[in-house]
Amino acid sequence: MKFKINCEKSYLWIPVQVHGEQTEITFEIDDEKVMEFKVPIGNDSSIDFYASIPIDDFKGKTFVLSGTDGIDFYNGITQEDVPYQNKQITRPQIHFTANTGWINDPNGLVYQDGVYHMYFQYNPFHVEWENMSWGHATSTDLLHWKQEDTVLWPDEYGMMFSGCGLRNDKKLLDLPKDTLVYYYSAAGGTTTWSKNREFVQGIAYSTDNGKHITKMKDVNIPTIEKENRDPKVFWHEKSQAYIMVLWLQEDEFAVLRSTDLKDFTVSQRLRLTDAFECPDLFELQVVGEEETRWVFWCADGYYYIGDFDGYTFTNHSDKLVSYANKLPYAAQTISGLDNRHVSIPWLRARFEGKPYTGAMGIPREFSLLRTDDELRLQHNLCKEYKDARQLIGTTSLTDRMVITRSQVPMEIEITWEGECNDELTIEIGEEIIKVDFIGRQLNYKEETSSLFNASTGELLSIIIDENVIEVTAQDSTIYAVYELPGQSFTGKIGVYSNKSEKHYNINIYEIEMGS
Missing domain, CATH: 2.115.10.20 (Glycosyl hydrolase domain; family 43)
Structure with missing residues (x-):
C-alpha cells in the first residue's frame, strides 16, 4: 500500500505504538528514496507518542510512503507547524532527556x-x-x-x-x-x-x-x-x-x-x-x-x-x-x-x-x-553547576539526620577532617546507598564498586534529580550514577553513620532552575 502526503507545514508527526511490530517505512519523492525508518506499528489507532520529522526542505513536494497496509498508521500521521511536545513533567531537570x-x-x-x-x-x-x-x-x-x-x-x-x-x-x-x-x-x-x-x-x-x-x-x-x-x-x-x-x-x-x-x-x-x-x-x-x-x-x-x-x-x-x-x-x-x-x-x-x-x-x-x-x-x-546551586542549610552529623526534599534538584555535600574509617548510609526513600570507607566500597543494591584509597577521602557529594542520583567521593576521583526505580522521589532522605563519635559537616544545596 502506498500513501501520499503533500508537504505543506514544517513537521510530520509520526504515530508511535511502543509495543507494536517494528515495520520498515520508506519515504520517496519522485521515485527516489529520501528516508527509511523502522517504526513500531500496532493494530489499532491508539498511540503512545509522536516522532517529529522536520520537513521544511520538502515543502511543495509529495512524500509517497510504503511498508505497511495499516491504514490506521497512515491516517495517524499529521502535519504541524511545531514539533511534538510531550506534556509529561516527571523527568530529571538538570539531566538532559529527550522529549520522547x-x-x-x-x-x-x-x-x-x-x-x-x-x-x-x-x-x-x-x-x-x-x-x-x-x-x-x-x-x-x-x-x-x-x-x-x-x-x-x-x-x-x-x-x-x-x-x-x-x-x-x-x-x-x-x-x-x-x-x-x-x-x-x-x-x-x-x-x-x-x-x-x-x-x-x-x-x-x-x-x-x-x-x-x-x-x-x-x-x-x-x-x-x-x-x-x-x-x-x-x-x-x-x-x-x-x-x-x-x-x-x-x-x-x-x-x-x-x-x-x-x-x-x-x-x-x-x-x-x-x-x-x-x-x-x-x-x-x-x-x-x-x-x-x-x-x-x-x-x-x-x-x-x-x-x-x-x-x-x-x-x-x-x-x-x-x-x-x-x-x-x-x-x-x-x-x-x-x-x-x-x-x-x-x-x-x-x-x-x-x-x-x-x-x-x-x-x-x-x-x-x-x-x-x-x-x-x-x-x-563544572563551574556552571556550582554557580547555579544555592546553599539552603548547613548542619553537622554525629548520629543521624533526615532531610526533606522537594522536586527541585538538590545536592548533599558531606565533609570531614582526618582519616575516615567509617560507613555512611544514605537512605533515599526505600533505596539505600552505602559508602564503606573501611572496606573501600560503594554499595547500591547488588552493585558493589571498589573505591581508590577511600580512607583518605574528605568530601562526599550526592546529587538527587528526580530518580537520577550522582555520587562523587575522594576528591571527585570516585564517580557513580544510580537510577532509582519507579516514579520521581520527593520524600525524606536519611543520612547516618555507624560511628557516632565521627563528626561530619553537611551542606545542603538546591539548584536554581532558571529558564
Whole structure:
C-alpha cells in the first residue's frame, strides 16, 4: 500500500505504538528514496507518542510512503507547524532527556558564540535502540537544555553513528571560519538501504550555528576495519595538525593526522587493555603541578595516561577505571573550550513506563590528581553547576539526620577532617546507598564498586534529580550514577553513620532552575 502526503507545514508527526511490530517505512519523492525508518506499528489507532520529522526542505513536494497496509498508521500521521511536545513533567531537570524516544552516546559536543551544542544518538520512533540519527540540544549554561530539530538522519550510507564537532577556526574545507564541522560514522550495512556498504567516517558542516547540518556527499575517511567508528578530532598545536582518534576493532584504535580536515593519514595503530569504542584523547594539567599528561579515553570510562607527540600515543599506565558502576558510558569532551576539558556521559537509565529512555550526566570538568604517587582522573562538577546551586542549610552529623526534599534538584555535600574509617548510609526513600570507607566500597543494591584509597577521602557529594542520583567521593576521583526505580522521589532522605563519635559537616544545596 502506498500513501501520499503533500508537504505543506514544517513537521510530520509520526504515530508511535511502543509495543507494536517494528515495520520498515520508506519515504520517496519522485521515485527516489529520501528516508527509511523502522517504526513500531500496532493494530489499532491508539498511540503512545509522536516522532517529529522536520520537513521544511520538502515543502511543495509529495512524500509517497510504503511498508505497511495499516491504514490506521497512515491516517495517524499529521502535519504541524511545531514539533511534538510531550506534556509529561516527571523527568530529571538538570539531566538532559529527550522529549520522547531513545538516546545514547553524546555526539558533536562543541561550544560556539555562547552556545553549547550537544548532539546525541537518537531514535525518535521508539524507546529502544534503532534508526540511529543525530538529535540536537542547546544550552547556554550546561544545565538547562532545549531540544532542537534532529539534524542527521540515516541515508544510503547507513545509520548515523557517533562522532564529534569542532569550529572551523582555520577556514578549511572551503568553508567560512564560523562554520561548525562534524565527523560521524556512517554505519553501512545496518539498514536495508545501506546493506552493501561498509562503515566510513563522513564529514558534515553547519553555517547557521548548528541548527542545520549538511553532509558532504562522497567525501569520507575510508574503511580501515569493518566497523571502525566514533571519530574524535582536535587540533594539536605542537605538531600543527588535526588529530583523529578512531575505534577500529576489539581493543584496537587508530591515530590519524590531517592538515586540511579532509584527508587523514594513519600515524599509529595501538591496543589498550580492555578498551572499547568511543575514544577521546586530551591533555590534562596535574593539580598543583606544572606537569601535564595525555589521557586516552574509551567508552567504559577506562583511561590510560601517557604521552602524545602528535603522531604516537605512548601509554605509561595500566588500565585505570573512572566509573564506579556501569550506568555512565561513552562520555565525550566538549570542543571549543579554551583550557577546559568538560565531559558529558550518556547515562543508561531505563525510565521504565516513560516515553523516553536514557539521559545525559551533569557535565564534569576533568583534571589529574596525584595520590600516593599515582595519577587519577577527577570528575569535578563544572563551574556552571556550582554557580547555579544555592546553599539552603548547613548542619553537622554525629548520629543521624533526615532531610526533606522537594522536586527541585538538590545536592548533599558531606565533609570531614582526618582519616575516615567509617560507613555512611544514605537512605533515599526505600533505596539505600552505602559508602564503606573501611572496606573501600560503594554499595547500591547488588552493585558493589571498589573505591581508590577511600580512607583518605574528605568530601562526599550526592546529587538527587528526580530518580537520577550522582555520587562523587575522594576528591571527585570516585564517580557513580544510580537510577532509582519507579516514579520521581520527593520524600525524606536519611543520612547516618555507624560511628557516632565521627563528626561530619553537611551542606545542603538546591539548584536554581532558571529558564
